């Protein structure tokens with residue numbers, strides 16, 4: 001029997017959360033990572049260090065944005081249309097990933113730092129928009145049951161052991 005809780009409900013010893021709360025929790029980790037990168041990047045001395053940091057962001061960002069693309073774009077598409085945001089959401093993911101990938105091609109330390117910090121700034125702006133507009137929109141439009149089902153879908157995508 002599922003037990004209701006403020007943040008979700010328990011099923012088979014798993015707390016089933018709304019997908020929006022799952023994504024907010026992921027965002028919290030990114031905010032810490034971005035704070036760290038912005039603090040240390042100006043002091044880095046080698047191109048390899050900057051590229052390694054960019055690769056870390058790229059690796060964790062890709063599955064996050066892929067999940068948002070797959071789980072959000074379809075149900076929210078008609079509303080993005082109305083808001084004139086139809087292309088923006090997915091395009092911003094691509095822009096962030098392309099910018100992070102560009103760091104790997106940089107020839108100088110200064111160029112690599114600049115591109116990496118641009119990617120972080122673009123991500124922060126994008127995350128902020130999701131937190132202020134997209135997640136609340138999803139919570140208004142989609143049923144609680146659907147948000148929980150998408151949360152379960154996230155669990156299975158992350159291959160969390162049950």
Ligand SMILES: [Fe+2]
Pocket residue numbers: 065068093126130
């Ligand atoms: Fe996103």
Ligand SMILES: [Fe+2]
Pocket residue numbers: 023027064068127130
């Ligand atoms: Fe996000």
